[in-house]
Amino acid sequence: xxxxxxxxxxxxxxxxxxxxxxxxxxxxxxxxxxxxxxxxxxxxxxxxxxxxxxxxxxxxxxxxxxxxxxxxxxxxxxxxxxxxxxxxxxxxxxxxxxxxxxxxxxxxxxxxxxxxxxxxxxxxxxxxxxxxxxxxxxxxxxxxxxxxxxxxxxxxxxxxxxxxxxxxxxxxxxxxxxxxxxxxxxxxxxxxxxxxxxxxxxxxxxxxxxxxxxxxxxxxxxxxxxxxxxxxxxxxxxxxxxxxxxxxxxxxx
Numbered sequence: 001x002x003x004x005x006x007x008x009x010x011x012x013x014x015x016x017x018x019x020x021x022x023x024x025x026x027x028x029x030x031x032x033x034x035x036x037x038x039x040x041x042x043x044x045x046x047x048x049x050x051x052x053x054x055x056x057x058x059x060x061x062x063x064x065x066x067x068x069x070x071x072x073x074x075x076x077x078x079x080x081x082x083x084x085x086x087x088x089x090x091x092x093x094x095x096x097x098x099x100x101x102x103x104x105x106x107x108x109x110x111x112x113x114x115x116x117x118x119x120x121x122x123x124x125x126x127x128x129x130x131x132x133x134x135x136x137x138x139x140x141x142x143x144x145x146x147x148x149x150x151x152x153x154x155x156x157x158x159x160x161x162x163x164x165x166x167x168x169x170x171x172x173x174x175x176x177x178x179x180x181x182x183x184x185x186x187x188x189x190x191x192x193x194x195x196x197x198x199x200x201x202x203x204x205x206x207x208x209x210x211x212x213x214x215x216x217x218x219x220x221x222x223x224x225x226x227x228x229x230x231x232x233x234x235x236x237x238x239x240x241x242x243x244x245x246x247x248x249x250x251x252x253x
Contacts, residue, residue, distance in 0.1 A: 019050050021065060021072045025102055033105045039130045039157045040077075041102040051210035052202060057082050062121045066110050074103040074110035078121055088199035097122035099129040108137045115145045130157065181211075 023043045029036055030043075040049055054061075062078040077100040083093045099118050103110045118127060129147070131138045172178065181189035190207050194200040 018063060018065070019046060022046055022075050022077075022102070025072045025075065025104065028104065029102065034161065035134050035159065036105060036132055037159065038100065038102050038132060040100040048210060051212065052206035053209075055205055055209055056084060056203075064114075064117055066107075066113065068107070071104075073107045074101070074114060076101045076114040076117060078118060080122060081125055084201040086199040086201050087194050090199065092201055096126040096128050099127065101129065103138075108141070111138055111141045112145070115141070119145075132159070181207075186211075 022041075023046050026037065026041055026043045026046060029041075040046070057079070060080040060082045062080065064076050065072050066074040079094075079098040079100070081093075081095050081097065083091050086092050097118075099114070099122075101111065101114050103114070118129075127147075128150070129142070131142060133139075170178070184192075186204050186207050190202060190204050193202050193207075
């Protein structure tokens with residue numbers, strides 16, 4: 001039987017081994033049932049969200065994992081209501097609680113435990129979460145806990161995948177060239193992200209968190225990718241055109 005292990009805020013703010021365990025489950029999902037990888041639950045998304053937001057929003061997070069022996073079989077990550085400044089001078093104010101979660105395909109019943117824990121931790125506010133459309137078992141369990149599809153919310157996430165054995169060389173328009181975040185520096189990398197996702201709450205402090213998370217990352221066994229700080233395109237006027245977080249294929253695996 002899987003047993004839950006909670007993490008206090010003080011522990012969670014300094015012990016990123018918890019993140020490694022969550023990423024380990026993400027790797028298993030990717031190998032066994034990639035179509036069940038939830039939003040914000042992949043190896044890269046976990047590193048990105050933790051890195052960019054833990055300094056400013058970590059005190060509004062709650063986290064718990066479930067283990068069966070030495071293996072993590074499920075985890076839940078609650079984002080309580082929060083308020084952050086945006087680049088348009090306004091504030092992004094989230095008044096609902098949101099849950100990111102993942103369960104091992106062999107233990108779908110643990111979603112019930114996660115939702116019970118969610119109810120206990122996030123009281124007095126509306127609850128939101130996401131689920132893959134193909135995960136019919138999870139959709140049934142969510143319905144049994146009182147959840148229903150929010151048809152007024154136009155937010156959706158699409159899971160894309162492709163074979164990486166043959167990759168074409170990228171082609172840029174004349175006068176453009178690729179630059180990494182390391183080459184242009186943090187300020188330019190952050191500016192490119194903020195321009196591309198305007199209005200944005202991304203900051204240089206968040207960028208430092210992402211880079212720090214990448215540099216300190218202990219690669220779990222079997223991981224085939226290493227996150228990069230980012231890559232962008234630079235135009236003829238030397239302006240930063242587009243930004244992206246990249247993945248580097250490990251040729252030794």
